[in-house]
Amino acid sequence: MTPDTSIYLHIPFCNHRCAYCDFNTYANQESMIPDYVNALIQEIKFVENQRVSESASQRDNYSTTELSDYRTIHTVFFGGGTPSLLSGPQFASIMDALRAAFTFTADAEVSIEANPGTVSPEKLAALRKAGINRISFGVQSANTEELRMLERVHDFFTVIEAVSTARKAGFDRQSNGVNLDLIYGLPEQTLQTWQTTLKRVLELHPEHISAYALTLEHGTPFGKWSSKGLLPLPDPDLAAEMYEYAEEFLENNGYVHYEISNWALDHGQRTIDRDSPSKVNGLPSHACKHNLQYWRSLPYLAFGAGAHGYANGYRYSNALRIKTYIERLTNPNSPISNLVFPLSPATVNQHKQTLKDDMSEYMLNNLRLVKAGVVKSDFRSRFGSGLLEVYQKEIEELLVVGLLEKKASENSEAFRLTKRGRLLGNQVFLRFVE
Numbered sequence: 001m002t003p004d005t006s007i008y009l010h011i012p013f014c015n016h017r018c019a020y021c022d023f024n025t026y027a028n029q030e031s032m033i034p035d036y037v038n039a040l041i042q043e044i045k046f047v048e049n050q051r052v053s054e055s056a057s058q059r060d061n062y063s064t065t066e067l068s069d070y071r072t073i074h075t076v077f078f079g080g081g082t083p084s085l086l087s088g089p090q091f092a093s094i095m096d097a098l099r100a101a102f103t104f105t106a107d108a109e110v111s112i113e114a115n116p117g118t119v120s121p122e123k124l125a126a127l128r129k130a131g132i133n134r135i136s137f138g139v140q141s142a143n144t145e146e147l148r149m150l151e152r153v154h155d156f157f158t159v160i161e162a163v164s165t166a167r168k169a170g171f172d173r174q175s176n177g178v179n180l181d182l183i184y185g186l187p188e189q190t191l192q193t194w195q196t197t198l199k200r201v202l203e204l205h206p207e208h209i210s211a212y213a214l215t216l217e218h219g220t221p222f223g224k225w226s227s228k229g230l231l232p233l234p235d236p237d238l239a240a241e242m243y244e245y246a247e248e249f250l251e252n253n254g255y256v257h258y259e260i261s262n263w264a265l266d267h268g269q270r271t272i273d274r275d276s277p278s279k280v281n282g283l284p285s286h287a288c289k290h291n292l293q294y295w296r297s298l299p300y301l302a303f304g305a306g307a308h309g310y311a312n313g314y315r316y317s318n319a320l321r322i323k324t325y326i327e328r329l330t331n332p333n334s335p336i337s338n339l340v341f342p343l344s345p346a347t348v349n350q351h352k353q354t355l356k357d358d359m360s361e362y363m364l365n366n367l368r369l370v371k372a373g374v375v376k377s378d379f380r381s382r383f384g385s386g387l388l389e390v391y392q393k394e395i396e397e398l399l400v401v402g403l404l405e406k407k408a409s410e411n412s413e414a415f416r417l418t419k420r421g422r423l424l425g426n427q428v429f430l431r432f433v434e
């Protein structure tokens, strides 16, 4: 069976740039939103035309590893930036374009990232009406001082209100639910303020929680202040303690730790894999299906400024700047003659994957799945060769130093990160980089 495809759409607008963030997003550019939405729709139509006009024999001829017809869509993700800055009708027009171009599965997960400071009951109701059924709020912290230092445009009361409004609008357990994003290892953060954040977040009963270690990004205010020694960051041991506390606290409260930075409830009302119940693959029912597509190295199409995609044997990405992106899609003179599916006039980087690239990325991605890990039989059916034929030396060394462990699953053996391996993930991943 060919796997279904996913779609990522990037919305690069924010009210204000948070002090730590280096995502491809721009403040005070909202006047370009109507043209941007139009360009997104042009890009969707263009890529779909390419897909239809290319014969199947032109596809997937480099290896056995790419397997989709790119027609059936089972997840869509509006990421940013702050997608919630778009209006209901703008979302409806993008969703109409997607539905005209692709076939959606009946249980397709359609997610949006939202800043809690940017939603209203009307906006959330319009998003549900447009077909969006999962919402991910950037919460980051429940502590007023921490939120101020991050330069967030909201406080925690706004978060409580936003979640309650989202519930009333129908983002509930019967839909694909609510995710809340958190960051730990923040300046001046203590174990106690982190514990309070987790406790207050659980009081909102989200189906899903993401908790990221703060990354200091070059070129952001946090990056600059830290290089001058002006950022009072917790030491690495304390940051590790925060992570370990989150692991224990969230698991004790019923959240399954299924990816290094992600936890979800398992209520069994949602199917993650058509042919395998969650208990078998170690994935809770409310795991994010869209992100699982990345972690399983499965294909996704990308639309929008700076969006990255992986399809038909290519990894590719689009022009970063909003204006350039719009121009490339709306200028009739844009060069299109050499473009193959899934590339568009907005593509600025493209890499034709080798089998080695795909195998290496497969390891890096699947090892992030802390319970499932890399399953030997899945590796063989994907690549046609045995996991230990390709990576015996790396796996054995990592087993010896206690960063990987072997797990016997029902049908096949798997290898996954140990508790220590989760803290030292980069050391593990480096072993599989070409």
Ligand SMILES: C[S@@+](CC[C@H](N)C(=O)[O-])C[C@H]1O[C@@H](n2cnc3c(N)ncnc32)[C@H](O)[C@@H]1O
Binding pocket: 020, 021, 022, 023, 079, 080, 081, 082, 113, 114, 115, 116, 137, 138, 139, 140, 181, 182, 183, 212, 213, 214, 215, 216, 217
């Ligand atoms: C693209 S943002 C989308 C959410 C929305 N824009 C907001 O911030 O409310 C996705 C998430 O990435 C995380 N993030 C962004 N920059 C980060 C950094 N430097 N370190 C750790 N996490 C970061 C935050 O948790 C954020 O909610």
Ligand code: SF4
Binding pocket: 013, 014, 016, 017, 018, 021, 022, 023, 025, 080, 081, 082, 115, 138
């Ligand atoms: S609102 Fe989200 S995307 Fe925008 S700057 Fe802040 S963290 Fe980054």
